[in-house]
Amino acid sequence: DAMVIQNPRYQVTQFGKPVTLSCSQTLNHNVMYWYQQKSSQAPKLLFHYYDKDFNNEADTPDNFQSRRPNTSFCFLDIRSPGLGDAAMYLCATSSRLITEAFFGQGTRLTVV
Amino acid sequence: GQQVMQIPQYQHVQEGEDFTTYCNSSTTLSNIQWYKQRPGGHPVFLIQLVKSGEVKKQKRLTFQFGEAKKNSSLHITATQTTDVGTYFCAGPGANNLFFGTGTRLTVIP
Numbered sequence: 001d002a003m004v005i006q007n008p009r010y011q012v013t014q015f016g017k018p019v020t021l022s023c024s025q026t027l028n029h030n031v032m033y034w035y036q037q038k039s040s041q042a043p044k045l046l047f048h049y050y051d052k053d054f055n056n057e058a059d060t061p062d063n064f065q066s067r068r069p070n071t072s073f074c075f076l077d078i079r080s081p082g083l084g085d086a087a088m089y090l091c092a093t094s095s096r097l098i099t100e101a102f103f104g105q106g107t108r109l110t111v112v
Numbered sequence: 113g114q115q116v117m118q119i120p121q122y123q124h125v126q127e128g129e130d131f132t133t134y135c136n137s138s139t140t141l142s143n144i145q146w147y148k149q150r151p152g153g154h155p156v157f158l159i160q161l162v163k164s165g166e167v168k169k170q171k172r173l174t175f176q177f178g179e180a181k182k183n184s185s186l187h188i189t190a191t192q193t194t195d196v197g198t199y200f201c202a203g204p205g206a207n208n209l210f211f212g213t214g215t216r217l218t219v220i221p
Contacts, residue, residue, distance in 0.1 A: 033208070033209070040216070041214075042200060042212060042213050044211075045208055045209070045210065045211075048208055055208070057208075090154055090155070092155075094209075098142065098143065098204030098208070098209060099160075100145065100157045100160060101145075101147075101155075101157060101202075102157065103154040103155050103156070105153075105154050106154050
């Protein structure tokens with residue numbers, strides 16, 4: 001059974017048109033992460049939630065926002081996608097900070 | 113800032129040969145984790161090492177954490193085509209998880 005589910009698997013959006021990616025989990029984990037992964041690169045942490053506490057990485061552009069309305073769901077909002085934002089976006093959860101992370105299958109974002 | 117580097121970046125091996133990837137951190141780590149990402153897939157957790165000098169085995173995979181807790185290695189004995197993918201180490205930052213640069217393994221049948 002899938003434990004971290006990301007929707008959609010593939011998303012095509014227009015340059016500058018806001019887009020939202022979603023992530024849900026059945027693990028009841030406190031921590032939810034959003035990573036951006038470009039081709040042949042390592043996952044790059046954008047931000048994470050510990051419960052309701054939001055933690056933004058210093059180099060995450062303001063164009064990226066996140067919401068976590070409850071324990072199970074987390075959303076990644078890209079306000080004005082640029083061509084450089086085309087990537088795989090990975091959601092991950094863990095029970096505590098810095099412990100084993102469980103990843104969803106990712107959403108591949110294309111910007112046209 | 114914290115940096116976690118891996119070498120080599122790419123490795124091509126004949127099926128049956130051994131493979132090793134090395135992970136080096138600029139800072140001392142409380143633990144080190146290893147993940148495998150198949151082509152087109154997502155990272156999957158393999159193991160976590162916590163103690164200085166710790167060695168753990170999973171079938172043909174051997175993981176080691178350095179004495180100074182700043183480096184780690186993953187060794188695969190007698191590679192198989194199912195071992196293909198990118199292997200990442202990941203080290204904890206102050207309150208998050210940083211991934212190493214990864215080693216992409218290709219196994220030639």
